[in-house]
Amino acid sequence: MAERLQRLDMILGTYSPEKYKILEKNLSRPKNEIIKDLIDSGLKGRGGAGFLTGLKWKYAAMAEGEQKFVICNADEGEPGTFKDREILSKVPRKVLSGMGICAYVIGANKGYIYLRGEYKFLVPQLQKEIDEFHVYCDIHNLKFRVEIFLGSGAYVCGEETALLNSIEGKRGEPRNKPPFPTNIGLFGCPTVINNVETLVSAMTVCNIGPDEFKKLGIQDSHGSKLFSISGDTPKPGIYDLEFGLSLDEFVREFGDGDTKAVQVGGASGFCVPRKKFSQTTLGFKGGLSGDNLPTGGSMMIFNSTRSMYHVLENYLEFFEEESCGQCTPCRIGCQQLKKGIDAVKRGIKPPEYLEQLLSLTETMKITAKCGLGQSVANSFSSIVENFREEMIY
Amino acid sequence: MPHTRELIDKVTGHYGANREALLPILQEIQRNEQYLSDEAMVEVAKTLDISSADVYGKATFYSFLDTIPRGKYVIRVCKTIVCDMHNKNKIIETIENLLKIKVGETTLNRKFSLLYTNCLGWCHKGPAMLINDDVYTELTPEKVRDIIREYKNKP
Ligand SMILES: Cc1cc2nc3c(=O)[nH]c(=O)nc-3n(C[C@H](O)[C@H](O)[C@H](O)COP(=O)(O)O)c2cc1C
Ligand code: SF4
Ligand code: FES
Secondary structure, eight states, rough: OOOOGGGTTTSSSSSSTTHHHHHHHHHTSOHHHHHHHHHHTTOOOOOHSSBHHHHHHHHHHOOOSSOOEEEEEOOOOOOTHHHHHHHHHHOOHHHHHHHHHHHHHHHHEEEEOOOOOOOGHHHHHHHHHHHHHHHHHHHHOOEEEEEEEEOOOGGGGGGGHHHHHHHHOOOOOOSSSSTTTTOGGGGOEEEEEHHHHHHHHHHHHHOOOOHHHHHHEETEEEEEEEEEEEEOSSSEEEEEEETTBBBHHHHHOOOOOEEEEEESSSSSSSEEGGGGGTOOOSSSTTTTTTEEOOOOOOEEEEEETSOOOHHHHHHHHHHHHOOSSSHHHHHHHHHHHHHHHHHHHHTTOTTTTTHHHHHHHHHHHOOOOSSHHHHHHHHHHHHHHHHHHHHOO | HOOOOOOHHHHHHOOOSSGGGGGHHHHHOOOOOOOOSSSHHOOOOOOSOHHHHHHHHHHHSSSSSOOSSOOSSSEEEOOOOHHTTTTTTHHHHHHHHHHHTTOOOOOOOEEEEEEEOOOSSSSGGGGOOOOOOOEEEEEEEHHHHHHHHHHHHHH
């Protein structure tokens, strides 16, 4: 097994022997020092967008406000992602410790775990852990309370500002940015929203320090990351891997010997065909132009029996249903893309029509209000361009 | 409608009668009454002092909230790509035959509804489905038959 493929178990590994020891240790450190450590560690958000966690905390810490919030984004709706559920069911204490440290650093007294409705079965055990966490908050003089807020089946509510609207009792529609939640967030108050895994990694940085953390991964993508691996693989599951892995290595380890394509980052990520495996590395920088893909950790493997037309159609149906409908490019765009590939497939439209659809996704990328509509172009163009014949015949 | 009133009071007791309570209230009514009736939505609007159109807007936004009656047990089968690749069609077929309903429908005795849903976060163990809040994974037609039989025997 390639070295980068060894399971690190940094995130899902066992707890330290004493409960909330890392939290306690950090509550007596200067806040600036924690922020500096996080920035030095290069830790980037694990929710997909990859924003520097240290900076996010810093902005919220600097923002003025009597009341501030910490929100753990556990809406995990991206197709092919299931690592946050695993973290919350196996090591919830690490997530709460991360939230506690964040609350201390930015001065928040209230936190939410926004849990997708599909994970409601987790509530009893999670609530038990929260109750115990509150006891430790009191012992260590941290005025902080965490509450679970349940979603109700809407992918878009994972978008941070839609999530805020959802808690506030409004439709879960994304807001315009700026202002960013670190300044004007929940109920207008400064708010940090972090992915489940990000909070665990932040706690890890606070525990082992930025230097140890940086030893893992590659330039610009430090640390380890949980990957949710599914599809045509003999060993689907959750793996804690180092950044910087090439897709070639990845497929050799996880493929079924007949891998045709890998979808990196879920339906809103990119589809990489076999011929590009060797030049593609897993990390944050660059997007598709560079050879370094951003990722929320979803890795879906397709073998040669799969129709990429069918895969794309399935994604478009997903986007069409999950679009909040607030802005026209996304609401109409998703429908038209789905109709469009259908028309080409049936021969109602000529193959050149695909170019028009590609330019429609470019328009959506620029004009859609949130990441949902903006990222449809990723999977659409990477599938249509790399598997053009399959779209037509 | 005394029942709805009690449900609303229970939730506002925790959150207060403000907007933040809206989604939790709707979830609570959905869970107990299997849908959000017009009467229930009006009652919620009055309690929170917002328009009933506002409540309706929220109710229709979420796929787990319904404004038409559903069965006591709502079956949601994942149709997203990984479960689709792992033969979700066979699962759907099996359930349709067992319950004599199509996707989107509810049995006449209002015991079961069969719906599609998007990725449930169990792709590595697909095909997957939810029955109310309970998750079932690595489904096969045989397994589904057993599960449905079990639910048919429940009250
Ligand atoms: C449509 C859409 C869905 C999203 N869903 C999630 C999600 O389920 N979980 C998550 O952590 N971030 C999700 N995000 C990203 C969040 O908006 C946000 O960037 C993230 O929670 C920030 O946390 P991080 O900095 O720790 O990554 C989504 C974004 C978009 C546009
Ligand atoms: S891009 Fe789509 S999901 Fe995002 S705000 Fe516009 S319509 Fe809603
Ligand atoms: S695709 Fe069905 S659970 Fe993810």
